[in-house]
Amino acid sequence: MAQMNMKEAIRDALRVELKRDPNVIVFGEDVGNVGGVFRATEGLQKEFGEERVFDTPLAESAIGGLAVGLGIQGFRPVAEIQFVGFIFEALDQMFVQAARMRFRSGGRYNAPIVFRTPFGGGVKAAELHTDSLEGLAVQTPGIKVVVPSNPYDAKGLMIAAIRDNDPVFFMEHLNLYHAFRAEVPEEDYVVELGKANVVREGSDVTIIAYGMMVHTATKAAEELEKTKGIKAEIIDLRTLNPLDIDTIVTSIKKTNRAIVVQEAQKTSGVAAEVIAQINEKAILHLEAPVLRVTGPDTVYPFAQIEDTWLPTPARIIAAVNKVMEF
Amino acid sequence: MSKVPYEVYTEEVEALSVLSPDGEIVNEAKMPKLTDDQLKEIMYRMVFTRTWDDRAVNLGRQGRLGFYAPVSGQEATMVGSEFALEKDDFICPGYRDMPQIVWHGLPLYQAFLYSRGHQEGGRIPEGVNVLMPQIIIGAQILHAMGIAMGYKLKKQKQVVITYTGDGGSSEGDFYEGLNYAGRFKLPVIFFVQNNGYAITTPFAKQTASLSIAHKAVAAGIRGVKVDGMDVLAVISAVQEAAELARNSEGATLIEGVTYRYRPHSLSDDATKYRTKDEEGEWNAKDPITRLGKYLEKKGLWSDEDTARVKEEAKAKVNEEIKKAEQTQKMTVPGLIDSMFEQTPKHLEEQKADFQ
Numbered sequence: 167m168a169q170m171n172m173k174e175a176i177r178d179a180l181r182v183e184l185k186r187d188p189n190v191i192v193f194g195e196d197v198g199n200v201g202g203v204f205r206a207t208e209g210l211q212k213e214f215g216e217e218r219v220f221d222t223p224l225a226e227s228a229i230g231g232l233a234v235g236l237g238i239q240g241f242r243p244v245a246e247i248q249f250v251g252f253i254f255e256a257l258d259q260m261f262v263q264a265a266r267m268r269f270r271s272g273g274r275y276n277a278p279i280v281f282r283t284p285f286g287g288g289v290k291a292a293e294l295h296t297d298s299l300e301g302l303a304v305q306t307p308g309i310k311v312v313v314p315s316n317p318y319d320a321k322g323l324m325i326a327a328i329r330d331n332d333p334v335f336f337m338e339h340l341n342l343y344h345a346f347r348a349e350v351p352e353e354d355y356v357v358e359l360g361k362a363n364v365v366r367e368g369s370d371v372t373i374i375a376y377g378m379m380v381h382t383a384t385k386a387a388e389e390l391e392k393t394k395g396i397k398a399e400i401i402d403l404r405t406l407n408p409l410d411i412d413t414i415v416t417s418i419k420k421t422n423r424a425i426v427v428q429e430a431q432k433t434s435g436v437a438a439e440v441i442a443q444i445n446e447k448a449i450l451h452l453e454a455p456v457l458r459v460t461g462p463d464t465v466y467p468f469a470q471i472e473d474t475w476l477p478t479p480a481r482i483i484a485a486v487n488k489v490m491e492f
Numbered sequence: 493m494s495k496v497p498y499e500v501y502t503e504e505v506e507a508l509s510v511l512s513p514d515g516e517i518v519n520e521a522k523m524p525k526l527t528d529d530q531l532k533e534i535m536y537r538m539v540f541t542r543t544w545d546d547r548a549v550n551l552g553r554q555g556r557l558g559f560y561a562p563v564s565g566q567e568a569t570m571v572g573s574e575f576a577l578e579k580d581d582f583i584c585p586g587y588r589d590m591p592q593i594v595w596h597g598l599p600l601y602q603a604f605l606y607s608r609g610h611q612e613g614g615r616i617p618e619g620v621n622v623l624m625p626q627i628i629i630g631a632q633i634l635h636a637m638g639i640a641m642g643y644k645l646k647k648q649k650q651v652v653i654t655y656t657g658d659g660g661s662s663e664g665d666f667y668e669g670l671n672y673a674g675r676f677k678l679p680v681i682f683f684v685q686n687n688g689y690a691i692t693t694p695f696a697k698q699t700a701s702l703s704i705a706h707k708a709v710a711a712g713i714r715g716v717k718v719d720g721m722d723v724l725a726v727i728s729a730v731q732e733a734a735e736l737a738r739n740s741e742g743a744t745l746i747e748g749v750t751y752r753y754r755p756h757s758l759s760d761d762a763t764k765y766r767t768k769d770e771e772g773e774w775n776a777k778d779p780i781t782r783l784g785k786y787l788e789k790k791g792l793w794s795d796e797d798t799a800r801v802k803e804e805a806k807a808k809v810n811e812e813i814k815k816a817e818q819t820q821k822m823t824v825p826g827l828i829d830s831m832f833e834q835t836p837k838h839l840e841e842q843k844a845d846f847q
Contacts, residue, residue: 191645217645223675228634228668235638238623239646258665263631269830270624272615276833308831331833360836408836 170350173206173343175317176282179324180207180244182354184214190328191236192219194229194246194282203248204284204343226252230259230281234267237277242328250285250337251294257302264333265308277333280324284340286378286429287476290469296340297466298430303335304407304439310334310359311406315380317348319404322357330359339377362410364417368397371486372417372424374440376403379427379477386482396490406436411443415451418444422453423489427477432460454492457485500709504702507717507749510724513777515785517724524576524727531783532792534575534723536801538567538780541591543805544600545754548607551813552758557607561588562754565721568779569685569748571595572726576734577653582621582643584636584654586629588685588752592655593622600808604816611822611830621650630656630665633682637669640680640743651737653681653730659690661704670711670745679737681730682745685720691756692765708745720748721777751777 198221201208211219233243264277287296303311314320327334375383380402387398426437437458551557574592597620606613614624626632636654708715718725733744751774755762787793824846
């Protein structure tokens with residue numbers, strides 16, 4: 167089995183699908199000739215030609231509209247928005263036009279589109295290149311939201327997203343592109359959308375996270391086990407919409423305590439939604455309130471204080487201690 | 493191409509005209525090739541459309557229609573541009589452009605259902621290549637560009653036409669769409685019906701550009717301006733643009749200068765921003781009167797024909813609005829099932845609140 171980092175795994179997924187299905191088309195700013203600013207699509211234009219993998223003029227709304235139009239024509243567009251802060255220029259096409267296509271055409275048309283974008287922080291990038299805007303996406307009816315945390319999932323989720331007949335917002339944490347390598351099968355396989363994954367088993371507390379925070383939570387969990395013998399179970403959500411509440415409830419029935427970790431700002435986001443659903447489905451299994459570890463409700467900061475702005479293992483440990491001692 | 497000294501071309505352009513307000517052909521070279529039957533069909537459709545519009549306004553006042561954007565005055569740009577297309581060409585309309593998609597094949601009762609806020613209105617029949625009218629001004633321009641790229645990639649010869657107004661030509665999506673169409677040489681026609689007002693804002697306050705057609709220059713595509721009250725000029729310009737597009741010669745921006753006789757919508761009051769004199773000047777250019785004069789001289793049309801078509805249109809509208817009114821109401825569970833190909837569990841659970 168090949169060793170790949172997350173970027174290579176995503177590229178491999180695109181290659182598998184470009185090869186398998188002639189309707190798959192990959193485009194965006196700089197994705198063709200050089201393979202994107204992160205080189206996630208490197209080599210694909212050479213392999214599949216300029217009609218299937220190409221650079222667009224610099225206009226994000228048009229990238230979104232192009233994807234919607236090609237979707238109507240039966241293609242499966244994989245459209246890259248270069249950095250997460252740039253999706254604001256494309257929001258109408260992504261969250262309105264693509265998300266409403268099936269509904270407003272009575273099912274005559276759909277939007278089998280994957281909108282890829284790097285997101286998240288911690289790489290000291292320029293302003294508006296880093297942020298976590300999944301909260302906007304999960305509030306939008308009609309679009310699925312996927313966030314992989316490792317190379318294996320990234321490939322399987324990307325293949326599933328491309329084959330899905332509805333629009334998918336595929337958010338790739340830019341700090342994970344090169345973070346580590348892992349075994350990734352070379353053949354095609356699917357990681358089903360809408361299914362969370364228990365990445366660490368434990369009996370004392372459930373930590374719910376996604377993207378980079380799965381790794382930050384893992385560090386915290388290892389520390390908690392070493393220093394206090396607390397066994398934390400970690401759930402990687404993988405898909406934020408639809409949310410796999412069943413896996414969360416099953417875990418809470420075992421641990422009776424939970425915290426939710428997200429990089430995004432605190433209010434009204436994914437963590438808030440997870441807690442609301444726990445409240446609806448598992449409140450009688452809880453021994454303590456479910457706490458959130460998140461960024462503060464500010465704009466995403468300039469690089470200098472990024473590392474303290476983002477949730478740290480120390481803040482996760484503090485939250486776990488609070489729910490354990492409640 | 494020869495080069496001019498560093499100042500960009502800034503001359504005014506004269507609108508293409510084929511048929512004068514007196515019903516005379518003033519430009520034989522640009523006269524579209526149309527049989528007598530086709531000329532009569534165009535007249536039929538314009539008279540029908542105006543009667544439908546009159547009835548729709550009344551239905552709106554009676555509460556039998558919801559949002560409705562009147563079309564009277566714009567029959568030449570609407571009926572003419574659609575008539576110039578092939579049946580399998582694709583239309584991406586703006587919110588006022590219901591006549592084009594109905595003449596392209598959307599059943600009239602579905603147009604009424606759409607206005608009444610019923611999802612069934614948007615269930616576009618197979619074989620009818622249209623989108624439903626777009627509400628976000630300019631979004632449809634990008635869809636047209638994308639659909640056109642699809643035809644190009646599939647090496648099919650269809651063309652795409654999309655519509656917006658003078659206000660829409662100020663949108664960022666308008667420029668992005670034109671630029672992509674130029675860059676990828678796409679088979680698409682951008683038709684701007686310049687009716688002088690974006691709701692209440694007059695064209696003079698919309699842009700300092702000499703015309704909307706000039707905006708094609710920056711995108712590297714063809715730009716043409718036509719008399720939008722002259723249905724023959726409209727057909728001529730759209731046929732030419734469609735032929736170029738079909739022959740892989742790229743996109744055209746067409747500005748049709750026209751006027752909407754009625755307010756923007758049924759909740760707008762045009763007397764607040766227009767004068768009676770101005771309305772009178774445009775009435776004198778009426779597209780239906782103009783073609784009628786021409787056809788009468790050729791012995792192809794008479795007042796009796798107009799009266800007959802009006803009766804036919806009224807009967808058809810009555811029949812179709814009844815059909816719309818008798819259509820079973822939408823349900824929330826039905827709406828939930830239209831969000832995704834397979835309704836996810838959490839949405840399935842939410843149906844329980846509505847059953």
